[in-house]
Amino acid sequence: MKRPPLASFALILAAACCFHASAQTITSFSPSSVAAGSPTFDLTINGQFGGSDFPPTVTWSNLGSATLNVVSFSAVQIVVTVPANLIANPGTAAITVNQPFFNAPVTANFVVAPPQITSLSPTSVTAGSPAFQLLVNGLNFVSGTCATPPCPPLSTVNWNGTALATAQVSATQLSATVPANLILSPGTELITIFGPGTVSSNAVNFVVTYPVPTITSISPSSANSGGPAFTLTVAGTGFFSASVVQWNGASLPTSLVGNFLTAAVPAALISQPGTASVTVLNPGQPSSNFALFTIVAPPILPVISAISPSTTVEGSPAFTLTVNGSGFAALTSVLWNGQPLATAFVSSAQLTAAVPASLVAKAATAVVQAGNPNQAPSNGISFIITPTPIAITSLSPSTAQAGGASFTMTVTGSGFLPGVGALWNGSPLSSTYVSATQLTATVPAALIANTGTATIRAANPNGPQSNGLPFTIVLSTLTLTSLSPNTIAAGGPALSLGITGTGFQSGAQVLWNGSPLATTYGSGTQLTAVVPANLTAAAGNASVSVANPDAVSNSLTFTITAPVFSLTTISPNSAAAGDPAVTITATGTGFTSGSVVQFNGSALPTTFVSATQLTATIPANLLATAGTATVTVVNPNAPPSNALTFTIRPRSVPLTITSLSPNSATAGSATLTLTVNGTGFANDAAVLWNSTSLVTTFVSASQLTVAVPANLLAQPGSASVSVASGGATSNTTNFTVALPPAPSITLTGPATIGPAQQPPITFTLGSAYPLPLTGTVTLTFTPDALVPGDDPAIQFASGGRSLSFNVAANSLTLPALLVQTGTVAGTVTLTLKLTAVGVDVTPPGGTLALQIPRQAPVIRSAQLIRSASGLEIDITGYATSRDVTQATFHFTTAADSNLQLADFTVPLSSTFAAWYASAAAAPYGSQFTYAQPFSIQGNSSAITSVTVTLTNSIGASPPATSN
Amino acid sequence: MWMKSSLLLPLLAGSLFAQFSGPSLGLVYDAPNQALRRIAGLPGGATLSDPVLTGIAFAAVAPDHSFAIVSSADGSGYQLFTRDGLSALPPGLTPSARVAFSPGGGAAAFYADGSASLTLVTGLPSQPSLQAIAVGGAVGKFAVNDAGSLLVSVPRQPAGESVLQISPQGQPVQVLDVTQAAAIIFSRDGAKAWIADAAENRIWSLSQFDTSAVAAPIASDADGLSTPLALAVSTDARTLWIGNGGTNGVITFDLFQGTALASLTCSCKLTTLSPLTGAGVFRLTDLATDPIWILDASQPAPRILFIPAVAQ
Known part of the structure; x- marks a missing residue:
């Protein structure tokens, strides 16, 4: 406010002198109040005052006292400066204006207001939340900004009396940062405004609420029904001491242990199988997610009381074991030494199990139990496997002559097991298990060198010994004195040999180098034996002895002398040139199994018939040319025999092919029968197909038939056919293998197709082709665009513009033609090429054109x-x-x-x-x-x-x- | 009534400034050739480009195909491949991992079979950072949203699998039990997810991750599901595509109506529903020696098409 100019001053003075003074009044203050703690400020006092010529006196009282400095004044308004010290505390001050021109001063009250909180935002927060900004709304906040300290004191938000970092937004709003550590736990907090100075606002509650808890796991998560009470541990987040664990919605006594909740679960809650929902409840919050607790029926453990049988003998066959007891179920197995047997469930009180023979092969004790999967097995009962009883009843032979040769003794009895052995006076003999009732043992000659008696027993492996039987060694009386004959030329026929001696028994056998001969008993001093021809085929000596059932005699030598060697005849002794192979019979003496017939010095395949007869085959190639040949016989390690002549007569009819029927076939044909007509064919004739012999049937001297296999007809071309017989080869005649006609094919698609399409293409073979086919489909493109250009997108699905494929013979399978048309106007042409064995067999219709038209964009x-x-x-x-x-x-x-x-x-x-x-x-x-x-x-x-x-x-x- | 009115004047910047380029369906990993290729062109007229990057043993392409995570064949670790070239990812990623990108590509989860934790990579592609997320056991399928929240399937005893929700700072929370989780995907905004149970022929939807997740079955074999093994969802979360392993077909499912709209069968062995560029275009097979098969659902009549193989 400015003072009035001098002219106005004069006008106002004149007015003052002409009017009666009226009473002073204070109508208002501006500001109407001030926040306690505010800095020094100018207060405007509005009202009716005496005038503007004489400065008024303005005093402050009741809240401290002072005369205020008048900044300006007029008849209706006075501006004074109120120092900060007068408004440091809230209260009501009396302001008195005294104008000298007036007698009566005027007084009015002025309020120094304390800070007041009207609302908070937010009013609550969840415990455990991060730091947040708290907006405090209210009145009479002392706000301001300060760029350079020292700064004037301002209002501060307090949290339970502790100052928070506060930003002064305005006189009606503060913003405070509430750190996370102040809201870790639920509760009610007091928010106040403090300062400047000692002023303080009303307190407002701020609520830190519980969070909704979350369960991540429970332990245990299951229990057996009927089990005892237990402590349940719950892991998760948002747990506090006030948190309560609930079981199907009912609260359990709960404790907070570290970050976990523990709850006492009484036995009554798990008395029956089922499930229970475990949740956690925080005060004032909905329940957490739930965790499922499973109450399972306790397993019934099996118990066995008896087994039947409870014992068996080792080596017994497989048998069925019956197990009686309780608690058996369908999945219960009988255990044999802990291993499950194939078990049949009979009832909860009985099981049967198959015990394989392998489990009772040896004497032992096994433990039988019953067990369910994933459970401890039942009690065990012993099953006894007893050793097999062993006994012998007879020996054969039971006697031997002292000084006799080694022999085999047969022991008969019972309870023999594989590995059983005979004992000779307690010492084991080399023995062989024959059956459960028989074994054989070798008695070496040394054990019967002298007369006497031995005790024979049998013993199973690791088992007890049997009873003993005596074996008697008696003085020998068996003697061999002469042989008749005692010599023979090698290569002779079977021989009847006379044996003379003493002590021969009925059943005596003549032994030839230890092997028995067919023997005829004549008397105690005479035997006759048959010596087969093969035993006298070669020169040498043989040892002959006689074996009675209980003894073996001395031996005598039989001498086989070298044979007289000669060739007397061959039959036939001639053949025609060109004949097939001929088998001849050679007759003479001194032939052996090693004899070989030779033809002009070349060995022929020879068969030994007897010492006087051989057969041999003269191959056709040795009969190809007319002439003569010498035939001899050669024995091993001896000079050849005398020679005889074999004549090869001249051929009578020439070997010629005159025609083939048929003389052609289609490639890929099946095996066909070819008839070859001609002259001079013999029964050895062979048809040659490109010089390779085929299996040929001789029909007559003028006709042959042959099966030409399919593989020779697979490829098109020409084959040369000839006949070989008797070492000669006929003229050749050509046989033609021609390609089959081209297969029909369907290659169709839409004549016109839009851009960016993959149209269906029909691609089929009309009929199967007998040969493998190789195909190629090629894409070409002729553009029809205004700006011509190729389109690389025109491709087969397999990539590129060429698709190669193979079709197996007699197959109708073709590849799918997947084509992309591209986006350029023009013609896409698919061109097919088919080849068979390298020959183009593409049928008509192997081309398809697809038109892509010009279109609007x-x-x-x-x-x-x-x-x-x-x-x-x-x-x-x-x-x-x-x-x-x-x-x-x-x-x-x-x-x-x-x-x-x-x-x-x-x-x-x-x-x-x-x-x-x-x-x-x-x-x-x-x-x-x-x-x-x-x-x-x-x-x-x-x-x-x-x-x-x-x-x-x-x-x-x-x-x-x-x- | 007072009404705001503004006057607009579009000005043609001029055809001289028009820019031309060739359309692209994005990037694809060529495993036989250890290369990354671009798919040039539009569905029905697309081809595979020459390799844009070679010598890589692994590549995972971001959903918008603006970048890829690759690992070099020489074992030098994972790198980011963008239009600006290659740049290294922070160390700590396990080799031979499976990778799942968030729908927006800003996050990815790595899991190496046999590990008990996943690695979450956020800030992709400009400022990647790694965080290990403990799972505690073998992980089957997994998905991540752009906020870094994970859905992970883990074995459940004695059988089946549980699906866990794991936020970057939180504990795993079991949200669903399934028999065989074959695919898990998030919506574009990360607020919803869908899970395919291949054994039960069922699709589950998950929502309300911020409180207690709500799971609901939305499709079953009555809708034509047959061993579902791949899922994809439209940006507006209105359409779900379900890849059937049993029929090698794709079912279009209206999430608003809750009904299957259409089914297409592929002449291929369907293994994936990987988004290509352009709304509603998905790759159904990986690139090997055969053609790539794609679903083009961007047009009113969806089609299954091939992209020609690289000519040998």
Whole structure:
């Protein structure tokens, strides 16, 4: 406020002298009150005062006292300065104005107000939350900013009396940072405003609430029904001492232990099988998620009381074991030394099990139990496997002559097991197990060198010995004195040998080098034996002795002398040139099994018939040419025999092929029968197919038949056929193998197809082809675009433009033709080529043309991209003609905005022509992504959508809109 | 009534400034050739480019195909491949891991079979950082959203699998039990998820992750499910595509109506539903020696198409 100018002063003075003074009044203060603790401020006092010529006196009382400095004054307004010390504390001050021109001072009350909280935001927070900003709303906050300390004192938010970092937003709002450590636990906190100085506001409650707890696991998570009470441990988050664990919604006595809750679960809650829901409840909050607690029925453990049988003898066969007891179930197994047996459930009190023979092969004790899967087995009962009793009843022989040779003794008895052995006076003999009732043992000669008696027993492996039987060694009386004859020439027929001696018994056998001969008993001094021819085939000596049932005699020598060796005849002794192989019979003496017939000094395949007869085969090739040959016989390690002559007569009819029937076939044919007509065929004749012999049937001297296998007819071409017989070969005649006619084929598809398509193509064989086929389908493309160009997208699914394949013989299976048409107008041509064995057999109709027409542009997508300077519309699509002449854009705005220009047409002929002619466009056929930018004057966000249409020489695309 | 009115004047920046390029369906890993290739062109007219990166033993392509995580064949570790080239990822990633990207590509989870933890990579692709997430056992399928929250399937005793929800700072919370989790995906905003149970022929939806997750079965064999093994969802979470391993087909499922809309069968062995660029285009098979098969559901009539194999 300014003092009035002098002219006005004079006018006011005149007025003052002309009017009666009226009473002073204070009508208001500005500000009407002040916050306690505020700094020094100017107070405007409005009212009716004496005038403006004489300064008033303004005093402050009741809340301290002072005369206030008058800054300005007028008849209706006085401005005074109130120092900070007067308003440090809240209260009501009396302000008195005294104007000298007036007699009566005027007084009014002025309020110094304390801070007051009216609301908090937020009013609560969940315990454990991170630090947050608390907004305190109210009145009379002392606020301000201070860039440079020392700063004036300001109002501070207190948390239970502790100052928080406070930002003074305004006189009615403060913002304080509440650190996370102050809200770790639930509770009610007091919020006050403190300062400046000692002033303090009212207190307002702030609530730290419990969080909703979360269970992550419980331990244990299951128990057996009927079990005892237990302590349940719950892990999770949001647990406090007030948290309560609930069991199916009912609270359990709960303790907080560390970060876990423990709850006492009484036995009554798990008396029955089932499930229970475990949750945690915090005061004032919904329940946590639940964890499932499972109460399972306790397992019934099996008990066995008896087994039947409870014993068996080792080596017994498999048997069925019956186990009686209790607690058996369908899955209960009988255990044999802990290992499960194949078990049949009979009842809860009985099981049966198959005990294999292998488990009772040896004497032992086994433990039988019953067990359920994943449970401890039952009690055990012993099963006894006793050793096998062993006994012997007879020996054969039971006597031997002293000084006799080693012999085999047969022991008969019972209880023999594999590995059983005979004992000779307690010492084991080399023995062989024959059966449970018989064994054989070798008694060496040394054990019967002298007369006497031995005790024979049998013993199983690791088992007891049997009873003993005596074996008697008696004085020998058996003697061999002469042989008749005692010599013979080698190679003779079977021989009857007379034996003379003493002590021969009925059943005596003549032994030839220890091997028995067929023997005829004549008397105690005479035997006759047959010596087979093979035993006298070669010169040498043989030892002859006689074996009675209980003894073996001395031996005598039989001498086989070298034979007289000669060839007397051969039959036949001639053949015709060209004849097949001939078998001849050679007769003479002194032949042995090693004798070989020779033909002009060459050995022939020879068969020994007897010492006087051999047979041998003269192969056809040795009979090819007329003439004579010498035939001899050669014995091992001896000079050849005398020689005889074999005559080969001249051939009578020439070997010739005159015709073949048939003389051709189709490649891939099955085996066929070929008839060969001609002359001079013999029964050894063989048809040659490209010089390889085939299996030939001789029909007559003028006809042969032969089976030509399919593999020789697989390939087209020509084969030379001839006949070989008797070492000669006929003329050759050609047989032709021709290709079968080309197979029919279907290759069809749509004549016209749109761009970016993968059309169905029908590709089938009309009939199976007897030969393997090799095929190739080739794609070619003839563009019809205004800007011509290839389209690399025209490919088979397998990649590229060539598809090779193979078709097995007699198969109809062809590959699927999956073709991509691309996006460029033109003609896609599929061309098939089929070959068989390298020969082109492509049938008619092996070409298919697909026409891709020129079309109006196609927009696949339009995308509106906003930027600070405007918009960009990205348009992706294709135009098969490879031309686009223009684009039209229509802009749409929000309802509260207007467009100065809503439609644009952009000429694009040259732009697109340049794109399609560029190398960058080459991989894409007619595809493009065309980005058109626009700058916007105004708020571009008001443009809500853009609709674009592309046009080319064919027409316009459907519009595409982007938001 | 007072109404705000603004005047807009679009100005053509000029056809001279129009930009042209070739369309692309994104990147694909060529395992036989240890290379990364670009798929050039649109569905029905696409081809495989020459390799854009070679000598890599592994590649996982981000959902928007703007970058890929690759590992070099020489064992030098994982790298980021962007249009600017290769850059190293922070060390600590286990080799031979399976990778799942978040729908927006900002996060990825790595899991090496046999490990008891996953590695969460956030801040992709510009500021990647790693965080180990303990799981405590073998992990089957897993998915991550852009906030870094994980859904993980783990074996459940004595049989089946449990699906756990794991937030980066939180404890695993069991949200669902299934017999065989074959696929898990998040919605684009990460607020919902879907799980395919291949053994039960069932699709589950999960929601309300911020409180107690709510699981609900939404599709079963009555909807044509047959060993579902792959899932994909539209950006607006309105359409779910279900890859059937039993029929090698794809079911289009309307999540608003709760009904199957259509089914297409692929002449291929369907193994995945991996998004390609462009809404509604998915790769159904990996790149080997055969053609790649894709689902093009971007147009009114969905089609299953091939991308020709690389010519040998």
